[in-house]
Amino acid sequence: MNTFSRRHFIKTVVAGLTGICAYYCVSNHKVYAQSSSIPTNNKHILVIYYSLPESDSNLNEHRENSTVTIDNQLLGNTQYMAMIIQAALKNTDIFRIETVTPYDTTDHAKLIEQAKNELNNNYRPALKQINNLDQYDTILFGYPIWWADLPTPVYSFLSQNDFAGKKVIPFGTHGGSGFANTRTTIAKLQPNADFRGQNGLTIYRDRIDNAKNEIVDWVNQLSLV
Template identity: 35%
Template sequence: MRIKTVFSRFLVAIVMSFMGQTAFAANNASTQSRTLIIYFSQPEGMKPDAVDGFSGASVLQKNTPETGSTQYVAQLLQKQTQGDLYRIETTTPYPRQHEALLRAAEKEQQTKARPSLNTPLPDLSHYDTIYVGYPIWWYTMPMVIYGLFEQNDFANKTIIPFTTHGGSRLADSLREIARRQPKAKLITRALSLSRDDISHPDVPAQVEQWVKNVQPQR
């Protein structure tokens, strides 16, 4: 009888230990990031009188190494949300010189190009909330961002856009995203920062407040 009792207690201990490990794993999984920050940022040399409606986005000289303004905002978002960062990089690199980038972006728009990516996107099924950042090129999103929304399924995801621009703010990007991802929840209170303001010391606080206003509650 004593052997049977000891064996029963042993089994109970094993079961309780397994249940504890399972609960820990579930709790750990629930605390993992469900936020992804996708961004496209092309640093470039920018003249003060650069074309309105076009942001490449300009280089932030205060950062080392040099950082495009959309990338800078994405990094601020990562600090606020603890989300995962994914930088869109195309197989064919873009020029760093402003005039050459203007021409390349214009040609892509005219041909409705869909540039291919160097590395695949993370598995979107792992995320509930997806921030998407991009500059405004010729009064709309870069063609690579069109490809992002046309070639991937954001159904039932919360999409939160943010842009850097040369005067056009969000341009037509919210409408274009909604057309391509009608089953996603699109946050229209998007963040839009001028390339002329991106280095202002108040920008981190502005981004922090915006995140508090748009980040879905868990």
């Protein structure tokens, strides 16, 4: 299961991953990570992703693996994947889905139970807003798998935004279930989108550290730029 997992046993979390803009280095790529607003430019491709790196120091890499450390920065697997995609697309725009009320990432057991309860009760957390979505005609949409389903913040996002007429290609990370049924779910929630679920890419969490070339090859095969 890929429900709120973790790559490394880390005692402390580097502050500032949520709610700020920063430059991250992905191998030889500099990546501009935009957390809550989108710049306006002449590009029409947008990378949207949801990721929630845990900071529970009682976890270890053999139990749960949904984080990766790059240049001493703790990143979620899907976050890291999104950054590689952005760089491969010549630093196109990127947006991170964020909840108004942050999740407590310090207790793994409570976190996965909260995720299960939210899904069972069809809970939809409030989100920070996205701007200028209309200017994009292609969206690469990334997320981890929660209990073989979409994360509840992703449900919120899909219910609040209309992808009609836009090409939407999914990507993400998982703990053994692949995309599960999430591509079917997205297609139902966005019936007017040009949803290319068959062109999506999902990476097993234990492989994310060494998956950069696979991700870049996938982006290149999409022929978006």
